[in-house]
Amino acid sequence: MCIYAQNLLNLVNKKMNSSTHTRKSRIIIRRMENKDIPEIVELQKIAFPYMAAEGVYWRPDQLESHLKIFPEGQFVAEYNGKIVGSCSSLIIQLKSEYEPHTWKDACGDSFFKNHNPSGDSLYGADVSAHPDYRRLGVATKLYDARKTLAIELNLRRIIAGARLFNYCEHAQEFSPLEYVQMVKRHKIKEPVLSFQIRNGFKFIKILPNYMKDPRSLNNATFIEWKNPHFVEK
Numbered sequence: 001m002c003i004y005a006q007n008l009l010n011l012v013n014k015k016m017n018s019s020t021h022t023r024k025s026r027i028i029i030r031r032m033e034n035k036d037i038p039e040i041v042e043l044q045k046i047a048f049p050y051m052a053a054e055g056v057y058w059r060p061d062q063l064e065s066h067l068k069i070f071p072e073g074q075f076v077a078e079y080n081g082k083i084v085g086s087c088s089s090l091i092i093q094l095k096s097e098y099e100p101h102t103w104k105d106a107c108g109d110s111f112f113k114n115h116n117p118s119g120d121s122l123y124g125a126d127v128s129a130h131p132d133y134r135r136l137g138v139a140t141k142l143y144d145a146r147k148t149l150a151i152e153l154n155l156r157r158i159i160a161g162a163r164l165f166n167y168c169e170h171a172q173e174f175s176p177l178e179y180v181q182m183v184k185r186h187k188i189k190e191p192v193l194s195f196q197i198r199n200g201f202k203f204i205k206i207l208p209n210y211m212k213d214p215r216s217l218n219n220a221t222f223i224e225w226k227n228p229h230f231v232e233k
């Protein structure tokens with residue numbers, strides 16, 4: 001990461017740590033390092049239990065590849081020396097603005113082989129917070145680091161596929177789109193999409209068959225955050 005980006009990240013941490021002295025205030029966001037990999041793999045298994053049961057979570061060789069290809073895009077959240085959250089990102093260029101895609105397509109077969117430094121979009125491959133540290137702002141801080149990076153790299157936007165975590169409980173009653181409308185009206189509790197909306201992301205459309213996931217029945221939402229500082233060149 002260049003000095004400017006590191007300074008911005010320091011500012012994010014400083015700003016977030018200056019207001020109170022709660023447990024939340026001691027969460028530090030930093031760049032992921034190779035030595036963190038075993039802890040991140042364990043965190044993934046705990047944070048994504050349903051997908052872990054399907055064998056879908058980052059393997060050490062995949063995380064190593066992310067760090068080799070795009071180290072600036074990989075972050076962890078640390079509390080008292082323990083990793084309590086992480087997020088992985090890459091830069092891509094979709095064929096069209098809102099091209100339907102799968103998680104595997106977007107993440108270059110999980111290795112970020114498709115990372116394109118000339119692309120226009122930072123792609124959020126995942127975000128997770130340890131279950132014991134949820135609703136404390138961990139993932140919001142990770143997202144702030146991602147936004148800072150998108151601004152620093154002058155990327156047009158951040159996009160991702162947000163899995164509809166509680167859809168399996170409502171699939172008899174609602175289509176995925178109806179379900180999203182219920183979530184947006186606060187009629188249904190949905191941790192993942194609610195988190196994304198709270199963090200300024202806009203729901204674009206449903207991505208069916210996004211990934212093998214028993215919770216969402218493979219449904220995700222195409223979400224987008226437009227970089228307000230983006231300068232066309």
Ligand SMILES: CC(C)(COP(=O)(O)OP(=O)(O)OC[C@H]1O[C@@H](n2cnc3c(N)ncnc32)[C@H](O)[C@@H]1OP(=O)(O)O)[C@@H](O)C(=O)NCCC(=O)NCCS
Nearest residue numbers: 126127128129134135136137138139140191192194195198
């Ligand atoms: C989604 C997830 C990353 C959120 O992490 P987090 O650190 O708890 O999120 P934050 O504390 O930053 O939450 C910020 C806001 O998002 C919303 N939110 C977060 N979790 C929510 C939930 N369970 N229900 C409803 N809203 C929720 C709230 O508006 C929250 O603000 P509030 O606590 O002041 O009400 C976390 O639940 C998680 O790790 N889930 C499992 C992994 C996963 O599915 N990741 C996403 C797909 S890759």
